[in-house]
Amino acid sequence: xxxxxxxxxxxPFFRLLHYIIRFAIRVLAVLMVAVILWGVGDVIYIIYExxxxxxxxxxxxxxxxxTFGGFMAVLIAVxxxxxxxxxxxxxxxxxxxxxxxxxxxxARKVIVLDFDELTPMYLIGIxxxxxxxxxxxxxxxxxxxxxxxxx
Numbered sequence: 001x002x003x004x005x006x007x008x009x010x011x012p013f014f015r016l017l018h019y020i021i022r023f024a025i026r027v028l029a030v031l032m033v034a035v036i037l038w039g040v041g042d043v044i045y046i047i048y049e050x051x052x053x054x055x056x057x058x059x060x061x062x063x064x065x066x067t068f069g070g071f072m073a074v075l076i077a078v079x080x081x082x083x084x085x086x087x088x089x090x091x092x093x094x095x096x097x098x099x100x101x102x103x104x105x106x107a108r109k110v111i112v113l114d115f116d117e118l119t120p121m122y123l124i125g126i127x128x129x130x131x132x133x134x135x136x137x138x139x140x141x142x143x144x145x146x147x148x149x150x151x
Contacts, residue, residue, distance in 0.1 A: 025088055032081040039074035046070050065112055072108035079104055096140045103133045
């Protein structure tokens with residue numbers, strides 16, 4: 001099993017550096033929780049703000065997409081927190097989860113696209129990124145299935 005930051009590294013200097021980095025990652029986890037809570041508050045505020053403007057208690061399609069964007073941003077933050085937690089818990093970089101998080105981020109971008117301001121190259125870039133991430137995720141899943149069959 002490959003360990004990124006082993007706490008039992010033979011060299012004391014690098015062992016100290018590994019502890020420092022692990023502490024920094026814990027600080028990032030705490031900050032990510034703060035970002036998640038802030039994001040939830042922002043989503044609540046967005047919904048409240050949209051519902052009190054005229055016509056009251058009605059959302060148009062742009063309001064709904066704007067709200068979806070807020071939801072997706074919070075969900076992406078939760079995925080990043082899970083990445084951090086897994087990294088700390090296993091000392092292994094969770095590549096498949098990182099790709100899944102990137103897919104969620106690009107899906108958020110697609111959901112909130114403003115088609116009036118799009119250039120064809122931008123749309124091609126989004127499509128290429130989505131395709132590349134999708135294929136990468138699929139290949140990682142296929143690799144996992146073959147590993148299970150070998151056991």
